[in-house]
Amino acid sequence: MLFKVNIANEPIQTYKPQNNPGQYSSYNRPKPLMSDKFELNSSNSTVTNKIQPKNIDKVINDLKKLKSNIQGNIIVVSGPSGVGKDTVIDAFIKKNPDVNTVISNTTRKPRPGEKDGVNFHFIDKESFEKLIKEDELFQYMKFNDNYYGTTKKELNKKRQGHDVVINVTADEALKIKEKYKDKAVLVFIAPPSLKELEQRLRDRGTEKEEEIQKRLQAGREQLAISDQFDYKIINKTNKIDEAALELTKHASNEKDIYLKSLEKLIALLEKTATKSNTLRKIA
Known part of the structure; x- marks a missing residue:
């Protein structure tokens, strides 16, 4: 073809x-x-x-097959714990349903409201270490005696014909950029201030004081390297939509030109096909 x-x-x-x-x-x-x-x-x-x-349906199917052969960008979102990364990503996905989320594995226990297969794949330590041993992980890290990581299989599957968004630490994001170059778009989500970040962590009510201090220190370390990211977004209090719109703008600007063109063309042809079917029914 x-x-x-x-x-x-x-x-x-x-x-x-x-x-x-x-x-x-x-x-x-x-x-x-x-x-x-x-x-x-x-x-x-x-x-x-x-x-x-x-012929429209055949053309649409042909274009979708071509689209699936193009690997999308990896939109890598990082930021301190408690800054609201997951909330921003959720709002971003609602505005961009064609972007796939990459669900990571973790050995930590679910927080209130978190669901297995939605927020994370919650697995035990033995299963995670088996993934490490068999080189099945795209990236992983350990924090507070818990593992976090994404499988290569999950990433590659979700990237076929779609951009993907993934939530990792800042140092892991830089490693991804080094490997994937222009196919990785690094976006750092920052708090308005460290004082505001601390308040958000305390309001969450899921960590003890020692863990809060560890997360704040890790947050300072991530902020120190945030200038190496492609974009930085300040997640203001109660302004999630603003942050999601800014993330949408950056993702769109970086989107693979062929993928963007094919998506527009497929959408146009699907709209045309719908109109044609409606007219045939009327006739």
């Missing part, structure tokens, strides 16, 4: 999907293209921007 994109008066340029899902990266793709016109040549059909209604 061969996809061709035409930019205004420029010559048609070609983008050919292969079998390896991970082969497209910012280093080996052809020059990014944006277009209002689209042409698809497959084994026995040619579809232009004047697509016949009977």
Whole structure:
């Protein structure tokens, strides 16, 4: 199958999907293209921007297959404990349902309101150490005698045709950036002040004083390296939507150009298909 994109008066340029899902990266793709016109040549059909209604579903399916072969960005969110990272990410996902969340594993006990498979995969220490031994983890860390980490399988599955968002510590985020380069977008969520951060930790009511002090110290250490991140967002009190909108803006600006183009094209064709089906029913 061969996809061709035409930019205004420029010559048609070609983008050919292969079998390896991970082969497209910012280093080996052809020059990014944006277009209002689209042409698809497959084994026995040619579809232009004047697509016949009977062909729309096939074109949409072909485009979705192509989209699934592109690995999205890893939006890496970090920040001190208690700053509101999970709440910001939840609000961000509601505004961007096409972005996948990557659920990490942890050996700590669930906090009130947390659900297994939603906030974390809660597993025992023996199971986690087995993942480490078998090199199944994309990243992991240990804090307060509890492990936290994400499997490679989870990450790769969620990245097929989608950007993903992941919540890790600042030092782990920098390691991810070193490995994934431009495919990793680092966003640091910061509190308005350390005093406000301490108050949020105390209001949470889930840690003893010793643990609060450990988390505050870890927070200071993360803030010290936050200038190495691509973006920094101040999560103001009761302003979650503002932080989520800012995260949305940064994620959109960094989004893979082909992935963004395909998403727009698929949405346009699905809208066209819906209208065509409605008209046929009326007729």
